[in-house]
Amino acid sequence: MTSRLLAGSVLTVFVxxxxxxxxxxxxxxxxxxxxxxxxxxxxxxxxxxxxANWHALTAFQDDAVLLxxxxxxxxxxISLVITLCLAIPAGxxxxxxxxxxxxxxxxxxxxxxxxxxxxxxxxLFLEINAVHLIGTMWSIILPYSFYPFGxxxxxxxxxxxxxxxLLAAARMDGCSExxxxxxxxxxxxxxxxxxxxxxxxxxxxxxxxxxxxMLPESDQMPIQVGVGSLLSNVPSFNPTVGALAIQRPxxxxxxxxxxxxxxxxxxxxxxxxxxxxxxxxxxx
Amino acid sequence: xxxxxSSAGSVRGRPRGTSRQSRAGVxxxxxxxxxxxxxxxxxxxYAIYFAFTNAGGAFTGISNFVTTAQDxxxxxxxxxxxxxxxxxxxxxxxxxxxxxxxxxxxxSGPVSQALRFLYYIPGALAGAASVLVWLFMLDPTVxxxxxxxxxxxxxxxxxxxxxxxxxxxxxxxxxxxxAGGWIVVMYxxxxxxxxxxxxxxRIDGANGWQTAWRVQIPMLRKWIVYMVILAFAGxxxxxxxxxxxxxxxxxxxxxxxxxNQLTYDFAFQMNNINGAAAVSVELLVVSVSVAGxxxxxxxxxxxx
Numbered sequence: 001m002t003s004r005l006l007a008g009s010v011l012t013v014f015v016x017x018x019x020x021x022x023x024x025x026x027x028x029x030x031x032x033x034x035x036x037x038x039x040x041x042x043x044x045x046x047x048x049x050x051x052a053n054w055h056a057l058t059a060f061q062d063d064a065v066l067l068x069x070x071x072x073x074x075x076x077x078i079s080l081v082i083t084l085c086l087a088i089p090a091g092x093x094x095x096x097x098x099x100x101x102x103x104x105x106x107x108x109x110x111x112x113x114x115x116x117x118x119x120x121x122x123x124l125f126l127e128i129n130a131v132h133l134i135g136t137m138w139s140i141i142l143p144y145s146f147y148p149f150g151x152x153x154x155x156x157x158x159x160x161x162x163x164x165x166l167l168a169a170a171r172m173d174g175c176s177e178x179x180x181x182x183x184x185x186x187x188x189x190x191x192x193x194x195x196x197x198x199x200x201x202x203x204x205x206x207x208x209x210x211x212x213x214m215l216p217e218s219d220q221m222p223i224q225v226g227v228g229s230l231l232s233n234v235p236s237f238n239p240t241v242g243a244l245a246i247q248r249p250x251x252x253x254x255x256x257x258x259x260x261x262x263x264x265x266x267x268x269x270x271x272x273x274x275x276x277x278x279x280x281x282x283x284x
Numbered sequence: 285x286x287x288x289x290s291s292a293g294s295v296r297g298r299p300r301g302t303s304r305q306s307r308a309g310v311x312x313x314x315x316x317x318x319x320x321x322x323x324x325x326x327x328x329x330y331a332i333y334f335a336f337t338n339a340g341g342a343f344t345g346i347s348n349f350v351t352t353a354q355d356x357x358x359x360x361x362x363x364x365x366x367x368x369x370x371x372x373x374x375x376x377x378x379x380x381x382x383x384x385x386x387x388x389x390x391x392s393g394p395v396s397q398a399l400r401f402l403y404y405i406p407g408a409l410a411g412a413a414s415v416l417v418w419l420f421m422l423d424p425t426v427x428x429x430x431x432x433x434x435x436x437x438x439x440x441x442x443x444x445x446x447x448x449x450x451x452x453x454x455x456x457x458x459x460x461x462x463a464g465g466w467i468v469v470m471y472x473x474x475x476x477x478x479x480x481x482x483x484x485x486r487i488d489g490a491n492g493w494q495t496a497w498r499v500q501i502p503m504l505r506k507w508i509v510y511m512v513i514l515a516f517a518g519x520x521x522x523x524x525x526x527x528x529x530x531x532x533x534x535x536x537x538x539x540x541x542x543x544n545q546l547t548y549d550f551a552f553q554m555n556n557i558n559g560a561a562a563v564s565v566e567l568l569v570v571s572v573s574v575a576g577x578x579x580x581x582x583x584x585x586x587x588x
């Protein structure tokens with residue numbers, strides 16, 4: 001019985017650890033800076049303060065926050081489409097067809113997947129610079145579109161979940177290779193498409209280093225880099241800022257705004273996540 | 285897997301079909317291969333080229349590596365990242381495995397499902413958002429746990445983010461965002477342990493501890509290795525956390541805490557692209573070799 005009690009308290013402590021900061025953040029956006037310091041940390045401020053915070057936040061550099069959100073959405077959406085169009089067929093081909101160089105490609109994918117990609121940011125900058133794309137949105141959309149983990153997930157999915165005989169049967173029936181992919185493999189691949197889409201969207205939406213380097217102009221920043229620059233305008237974190245200051249509750253609100261799309265996608269993708277993350281687990 | 289497939293092709297004796305398939309395979313991977321070359325292979329080669337040459341393009345041997353290693357900040361940032369990795373990997377392995385085992389013992393009831401979801405929520409706050417949240421959590425004037433911070437002897441934000449605490453603080457931030465996903469993965473792997481194995485352990489009289497230690501943890505080994513590899517690769521590239529903290533702390537935390545910050549500094553502040561490339565190449569070599577050793581020793585990818 002004591003061991004059950006111990007287990008219960010460990011699990012509860014971790015619930016507090018994981019949830020309390022999120023709860024605090026939600027409430028902080030509804031307060032004034034005064035209330036943030038003096039009121040109970042877990043109290044609700046007022047709708048009025050929330051509205052005022054929103055106005056102050058959007059007033060910062062003429063709607064800069066909305067522009068950053070639009071940028072993020074644009075970058076993440078275009079690269080998501082390219083990723084899906086290229087990674088799903090590639091993972092399928094690696095798993096289900098035989099071609100020269102297949103093994104090399106598979107190993108290269110594994111190695112690149114394990115490479116810490118932030119270390120490639122400087123060489124990527126040089127490469128993009130060499131083709132004169134620095135400062136354009138392609139300087140981050142194209143690198144985002146390259147997503148070896150997605151290819152690997154698709155590969156695992158097809159090797160474990162789809163029997164090859166099924167494809168062989170379709171071929172016997174006279175289906176072209178593209179037809180087999182389009183009419184047999186693709187409909188079966190919905191869970192892995194959702195999974196790759198989710199992971200790539202979150203990875204791109206939350207990336208900081210690459211756009212920080214590639215897009216130095218404020219009007220091109222995605223929201224992640226944008227909230228970083230808001231941070232340096234908060235007087236209590238950086239006392240040197242002048243008249244254009246941002247208050248802490250507004251920064252909390254900006255953080256909420258920045259995570260909302262991920263949260264929404266997360267809620268939709270949730271049922272695929274558990275089954276999909278385990279797609280590999282059945283590979284014994 | 286490769287073997288079974290090609291033999292199946294030859295049994296039917298239709299080489300034409302195979303070549304058709306082979307052409308299609310190439311077509312299906314072509315786009316991805318282009319991206320792989322442009323954004324995987326080429327930048328790696330570019331980094332290696334720059335690491336061994338000077339600004340004029342002349343071959344300089346290892347002199348960029350020597351110069352950067354002698355930079356007064358290099359050893360410090362290497363030590364910071366190493367210490368952070370130790371904390372981060374240890375906490376991940378210990379707590380993720382313990383929490384997954386505890387959740388699994390709760391059986392698959394709604395409580396376990398709800399807890400997994402709650403643990404997973406901070407995963408949506410990856411990147412800059414997680415750092416911002418923790419800047420607030422660590423500031424005694426606004427933190428919901430300010431009394432805890434005061435009990436520990438911290439009265440101002442500056443005291444909390446003193447340089448000696450940073451490795452631990454970055455570990456807390458990274459664990460907060462990343463652990464939930466891994467708990468779900470480990471929980472799933474525990475579910476996949478065959479029922480009769482668990483049954484046999486119970487009949488042999490193993491208690492909860494013994495089952496966990498002798499049966500469940502060994503069967504999780506591959507997944508733990510996989511987690512360590514990815515967490516190592518992720519941890520070695522520490523950038524956004526110290527960078528944002530340096531923005532918020534007016535000098536308490538420097539802009540050269542991690543190796544990646546140092547690369548950024550070499551490339552964009554000191555105009556030493558070749559030095560930056562040398563540090564990048566070192567990080568790549570270390571990360572890929574560590575991953576390689578783990579993969580080879582655990583046989584993670586031998587599944588087929």
